[in-house]
Amino acid sequence: MTIRSRAAVAGSKGSFTIDNIQVSPPKGDEVLVKIKAAALCHTDLDILNGNDFPHVMGHEGAGIIADIGPNVTDFKTGDPVVLNWAMHCGACLACADKRIHLCENYSVANGDGVSGHAHSEGTTYKGKPIRRSFYLGALSEYTIVRQSAVCKLHDKIPYSSASILSCGVMTGFGSAVNAAKVKPGSSVAVLGCGGVGINVVQGCRIAGATRIIAIDITQKRLDQAKEFGATHGILSDPKDTTLASARDSIFALTHRGADYAFECTSIPTMADAPLRFIRHGGMAVQVSGIEQPVNFDCSLFEWDKIYINPLYGQCNPKRDFAIMQDLYHTGELKLDEQITKTYRLDELQHGFADMLSGKLAKGVVLFD
Ligand SMILES: [Zn+2]
Numbered sequence: 001m002t003i004r005s006r007a008a009v010a011g012s013k014g015s016f017t018i019d020n021i022q023v024s025p026p027k028g029d030e031v032l033v034k035i036k037a038a039a040l041c042h043t044d045l046d047i048l049n050g051n052d053f054p055h056v057m058g059h060e061g062a063g064i065i066a067d068i069g070p071n072v073t074d075f076k077t078g079d080p081v082v083l084n085w086a087m088h089c090g091a092c093l094a095c096a097d098k099r100i101h102l103c104e105n106y107s108v109a110n111g112d113g114v115s116g117h118a119h120s121e122g123t124t125y126k127g128k129p130i131r132r133s134f135y136l137g138a139l140s141e142y143t144i145v146r147q148s149a150v151c152k153l154h155d156k157i158p159y160s161s162a163s164i165l166s167c168g169v170m171t172g173f174g175s176a177v178n179a180a181k182v183k184p185g186s187s188v189a190v191l192g193c194g195g196v197g198i199n200v201v202q203g204c205r206i207a208g209a210t211r212i213i214a215i216d217i218t219q220k221r222l223d224q225a226k227e228f229g230a231t232h233g234i235l236s237d238p239k240d241t242t243l244a245s246a247r248d249s250i251f252a253l254t255h256r257g258a259d260y261a262f263e264c265t266s267i268p269t270m271a272d273a274p275l276r277f278i279r280h281g282g283m284a285v286q287v288s289g290i291e292q293p294v295n296f297d298c299s300l301f302e303w304d305k306i307y308i309n310p311l312y313g314q315c316n317p318k319r320d321f322a323i324m325q326d327l328y329h330t331g332e333l334k335l336d337e338q339i340t341k342t343y344r345l346d347e348l349q350h351g352f353a354d355m356l357s358g359k360l361a362k363g364v365v366l367f368d
């Protein structure tokens with residue numbers, strides 16, 4: 001039976017409405033998820049403002065399996081699950097190479113996936129098929145997704161805390177642990193301590209980094225970074241565009257430059273910053289997904305520096321969502337502390353306004 005679902009529907013550029021969509025029963029390997037919590041992310045607004053097509057918004061969420069398709073093997077109705085956007089086919093070269101976040105068939109790395117389109121014909125709005133952000137469309141009472149887009153939730157993790165694992169936590173934690181493979185005893189610099197940056201910080205702490213230097217232009221964010229594991233905070237002057245002063249402080253603390261540096265600002269002119277912070281042979285990680293053309297001084301790569309731009313913290317959902325839940329239960333991965341405010345779906349505009357004002361580390365929409 002087709003279900004009516006209240007959802008955030010993006011219309012023309014920059015505008016959205018809360019309206020009813022129609023969701024069909026799951027087919028094949030699809031599952032129907034009743035969303036309990038969906039987290040807000042800057043990417044939601046980037047997609048909203050950068051595109052003109054209607055779509056169901058949201059790509060971070062957790063909920064309960066409400067129905068399963070005939071080919072679903074891993075889930076049953078009633079299972080609590082968290083969404084992920086590393087859905088994958090299991091058969092392509094990337095999947096065979098265990099880089100399933102780059103799946104040649106389903107990854108957002110290919111085509112217009114970040115904008116999202118429905119794999120399923122099962123979601124319609126005003127009688128026409130409608131795309132879903134990141135193939136998920138989490139800002140909706142119900143969503144229909146492939147079974148590889150969900151992972152089981154264990155024990156007593158609140159849905160609100162689980163929902164933030166979906167994207168920001170995975171990206172930050174995975175960039176440190178999976179992509180950079182931060183070694184115990186190492187020194188790291190984390191530039192930008194917003195929603196993703198603090199998860200890089202705690203990923204580095206969990207990986208055993210002993211010197212974690214946070215750099216930001218607001219003291220409040222530096223204080224927050226310390227709660228998540230930063231050992232040092234450097235307050236940067238926004239006028240210091242080359243971050244010369246921060247670089248000097250990092251070199252004073254580490255003597256030769258940091259072993260790893262992470263860029264988490266989304267500011268294009270900051271794309272080369274992590275190269276400035278690291279030692280010879282160190283690793284620079286661009287976490288924020290800068291896509292604009294940037295002029296690079298190639299001498300910044302001297303010598304033997306590595307610069308990587310990982311997608312989604314190189315997410316392997318089954319492995320990583322299990323590990324992150326275990327770390328939550330042992331108290332090492334802080335999730336509850338990241339959620340600064342919750343909203344009802346009809347308060348979404350308010351939630352985005354709070355996010356833009358910098359008031360929030362993370363806002364979450366709760367469903368009944
Ligand atoms: Zn694949």
Ligand SMILES: [Zn+2]
Pocket residue numbers: 041042043044059060167168
């Ligand atoms: Zn996100």
